[in-house]
Amino acid sequence: MNTEILGVILMYATVLVLAIPLGRYIGKIFNYENTWLDKIFNPIDHIFYKLSGINPSIEMNWKQHLLALLIINAFWFVIALFVLSNMSWLPLNPDGNPSMSWDLAFNTAVSFVSNTNLQHYSGETGMSYFGQFILMLWQFISAATGIAICAVVFNAMKERTTDKLGNFYSYFVRTCTRILLPIAFIGAIILVFNGTPMTFEGKDTITTLEGKEQQISTGPAAAFIAIKQLGTNGGGYYGPNSSNPMENPNYITNILETVFIFLIPIAMIFAMGYVLKRRKLAIMIYTVMTIGFLSLVIPSIYFEMNGNPAIDQLGISQNMGNMEGKEVRFGSAASAYWAINTTCTSNGSVNAMHDSMTPLTGMFAMLGMMVNSFYGGVGVGFLNFYIFIILAVFIGGLMVGRTPEFLGKKVEAKEVKIAMIIALLHPLMILGATALTSFLYSGNPEIYAGWLKNPSHHGFSEFLYEFSSASANNGSGFEGLGDNTPFWNITTGLVMLICRYLPIIGPVAIAGMLASKKYIPESVGTLKTDTSTFGILVIAVIGIVAALAFFPALTLGPLAEYFVMNGM
Amino acid sequence: MPAIRLTLVCLVFFCGIYTMAVWSIAQLAPGQGNGIIVSDSGNTQYINIGQSFISDKYFWPRPSAVEYNGAGSGGSNYGPSNPQHLEEVQARIDTFLIHNPGVQKSEIPSDLVTASGSGIDPHISVQAAKIQVKRIARIRNISENDLAHMIEKYTEKPLLGLFGTERINVLKLNLELDSE
Numbered sequence: 221m222n223t224e225i226l227g228v229i230l231m232y233a234t235v236l237v238l239a240i241p242l243g244r245y246i247g248k249i250f251n252y253e254n255t256w257l258d259k260i261f262n263p264i265d266h267i268f269y270k271l272s273g274i275n276p277s278i279e280m281n282w283k284q285h286l287l288a289l290l291i292i293n294a295f296w297f298v299i300a301l302f303v304l305s306n307m308s309w310l311p312l313n314p315d316g317n318p319s320m321s322w323d324l325a326f327n328t329a330v331s332f333v334s335n336t337n338l339q340h341y342s343g344e345t346g347m348s349y350f351g352q353f354i355l356m357l358w359q360f361i362s363a364a365t366g367i368a369i370c371a372v373v374f375n376a377m378k379e380r381t382t383d384k385l386g387n388f389y390s391y392f393v394r395t396c397t398r399i400l401l402p403i404a405f406i407g408a409i410i411l412v413f414n415g416t417p418m419t420f421e422g423k424d425t426i427t428t429l430e431g432k433e434q435q436i437s438t439g440p441a442a443a444f445i446a447i448k449q450l451g452t453n454g455g456g457y458y459g460p461n462s463s464n465p466m467e468n469p470n471y472i473t474n475i476l477e478t479v480f481i482f483l484i485p486i487a488m489i490f491a492m493g494y495v496l497k498r499r500k501l502a503i504m505i506y507t508v509m510t511i512g513f514l515s516l517v518i519p520s521i522y523f524e525m526n527g528n529p530a531i532d533q534l535g536i537s538q539n540m541g542n543m544e545g546k547e548v549r550f551g552s553a554a555s556a557y558w559a560i561n562t563t564c565t566s567n568g569s570v571n572a573m574h575d576s577m578t579p580l581t582g583m584f585a586m587l588g589m590m591v592n593s594f595y596g597g598v599g600v601g602f603l604n605f606y607i608f609i610i611l612a613v614f615i616g617g618l619m620v621g622r623t624p625e626f627l628g629k630k631v632e633a634k635e636v637k638i639a640m641i642i643a644l645l646h647p648l649m650i651l652g653a654t655a656l657t658s659f660l661y662s663g664n665p666e667i668y669a670g671w672l673k674n675p676s677h678h679g680f681s682e683f684l685y686e687f688s689s690a691s692a693n694n695g696s697g698f699e700g701l702g703d704n705t706p707f708w709n710i711t712t713g714l715v716m717l718i719c720r721y722l723p724i725i726g727p728v729a730i731a732g733m734l735a736s737k738k739y740i741p742e743s744v745g746t747l748k749t750d751t752s753t754f755g756i757l758v759i760a761v762i763g764i765v766a767a768l769a770f771f772p773a774l775t776l777g778p779l780a781e782y783f784v785m786n787g788m
Numbered sequence: 789m790p791a792i793r794l795t796l797v798c799l800v801f802f803c804g805i806y807t808m809a810v811w812s813i814a815q816l817a818p819g820q821g822n823g824i825i826v827s828d829s830g831n832t833q834y835i836n837i838g839q840s841f842i843s844d845k846y847f848w849p850r851p852s853a854v855e856y857n858g859a860g861s862g863g864s865n866y867g868p869s870n871p872q873h874l875e876e877v878q879a880r881i882d883t884f885l886i887h888n889p890g891v892q893k894s895e896i897p898s899d900l901v902t903a904s905g906s907g908i909d910p911h912i913s914v915q916a917a918k919i920q921v922k923r924i925a926r927i928r929n930i931s932e933n934d935l936a937h938m939i940e941k942y943t944e945k946p947l948l949g950l951f952g953t954e955r956i957n958v959l960k961l962n963l964e965l966d967s968e
Binding site: 273401428434537538576785 | 790791792793794795796797798799801802803806807809810811813814817818819820821822823824828831832833834836837838839840841842843846850856857858859860861862863864865866867868869870871873874877878881893894895896897898899901902903904905906907908909910911912913915946947949950951952953954955959962963966
């Protein structure tokens with residue numbers, strides 16, 4: 221078999237083998253069960269609690285959880301804004317890089333606090349080392365926020381009636397110290413031994429073999445890259461992210477970095493199975509997500525390996541596939557695989573330029589972000605999927621004439637209303653913002669000429685991709701878009717802000733309200749949610765509610781480009 | 789406020805302790821955390837960072853959208869159907885054919901005429917090296933056979949022979965050419 225395809229199979233097999241035991245471990249952490257690592261981590265957690273003045277045994281209801289989350293996130297936003305707009309005089313700036321303009325600082329602060337990592341700057345020239353450190357801190361704590369709030373929802377799904385759902389800070393600290401820190405540390409070590417820099421010196425200048433000067437950026441990159449992959453953050457240290465050979469030096473690091481993208485999102489499904497003692501439900505969810513992922517990744521790999529039909533017409537050989545924007549050490553299969561990995565989860569790091577991929581690969585990448593729950597971001601991917609489950613329970617219940625119930629709790633009008641608002645928010649923001657932008661552009665194509673690097677249908681795809689990425693808290697881009705302007709910084713900043721916090725508030729509210737309802741044991745009248753029939757229903761709901769809403773926009777962008785290129 | 793204090797503790801742990809721990813261990817890694825470096829008669833070379841080669845006596849690397857700027861890396865971000873992109877690729881094909889008489893257009897692999905994502909891709913495909921052999925043999929007065937052996941020696945196989953692509957690091961190959 222082709223070695224590029226074998227490489228992709230290896231990457232998926234590795235992540236699955238690691239994610240199942242990790243899921244069990246995460247489940248134990250959220251259940252406060254003993255693990256053999258307690259000896260190390262209990263004292264560290266104790267330091268966190270003591271210095272922060274937190275009593276981890278005080279339980280909160282769902283409203284208190286959300287309040288704690290929103291307050292701490294607001295505080296992070298303010299600090300990020302301050303640091304980013306004052307980098308030039310703050311310490312650790314050996315390359316003398318400038319501070320950010322207010323609109324770029326706003327965009328970047330929202331982007332990192334919301335776990336999006338959309339980057340309208342380039343790391344080498346737009347960031348001091350101090351700025352990079354602050355962003356790295358945000359990569360830890362924004363990921364931990366998502367995982368901690370997901371733990372609250374797991375807790376709420378248990379078979380009992382309560383409004384006490386654990387302590388938010390405690391979930392947060394345990395996520396940081398017991399999950400993110402140790403795994404990121406191992407990853408960073410593997411990276412430095414493969415040639416990723418970890419130094420505090422500034423740029424180096426060398427003389428090439430042909431006698432020219434070449435500048436090379438280094439910096440404390442390895443520590444940063446490990447957590448940006450692990451926490452579905454995705455914000456690269458260098459401008460072109462993991463396509464840069466410092467950030468991702470060889471095939472081994474490429475395997476490591478792709479494994480890190482999927483590791484926690486898949487582990488969270490099995491963690492849920494462990495916490496609730498519902499293995500069958502976890503397998504149903506895993507299967508639905510995997511079917512969704514495979515249906516996007518297989519055609520993408522096919523199209524990238526097949527090459528660009530327009531290049532074919534120039535009469536050269538495309539044995540390696542579509543190589544514009546890709547690196548030879550990864551090849552087209554591993555690049556397409558990464559593209560779908562990073563867009564299905566809300567990671568957004570890249571190892572090849574998505575803008576230069578064939579039209580349909582671009583479309584599948586967008587679909588990954590539009591659905592945003594085929595594995596999804598750390599913690600929040602499960603919350604998005606939870607919304608689809610609630611909708612499927614409701615629709616299924618109506619279809620067979622049974623009371624809609626999920627895990628022994630009656631789903632009523634209020635919950636369904638919230639679920640529907642959250643499900644529709646995502647298409648509304650993406651399509652609304654794309655429509656507004658297209659309207660502005662078509663009215664004044666000369667004024668806004670700097671926005672688009674590529675003409676025609678592909679240009680429209682650049683708009684659509686950018687807002688899908690912002691709304692899905694993804695962070696990747698069709699980077700041909702000239703996006704460091706006040707218009708783009710403010711619009712995408714607002715979209716990221718709204719689409720981070722409402723889709724957290726919604727599911728937590730639903731789960732919290734369900735948790736306080738009376739528990740009804742399963743009977744013959746119950747619609748079973750851990751069966752393959754229900755799995756198919758969830759796929760149908762995702763297809764109708766999420767994917768179909770975007771179909772008209774996709775026909776204007778990538779589909780039209782595909783048909784034009786193939787002479788149809 | 790627990791929020792403020794918790795943030796400060798996180799700052800100490802993640803920016804301070806975690807970073808310093810990784811940095812300390814990096815001192816044991818090849819290159820002491822500066823990337824992988826080789827010394828070429830007193831000159832430092834970063835083996836993972838591609839360099840620009842335009843003269844006929846060296847193997848050519850891939851085209852770069854940023855002219856091999858290692859402090860401002862990036863791709864072209866051209867869409868696949870962009871006419872300007874296709875014109876540039878056509879121009880690269882024409883230039884290559886002028887400098888390499890005897891090579892058929894259908895032998896040129898796409899990686900040699902398309903820009904990489906980083907703009908500092910150090911590798912080319914084996915085919916891309918092979919079709920440059922005639923030119924280099926003529927200019928440097930080396931037998932084509934020797935060059936073929938050199939290419940074979942520098943071909944990086946897929947991981948364990950099973951996973952990924954076959955490729956050649958252009959900088960390593962050109963360093964070897966210069967040392968002949």
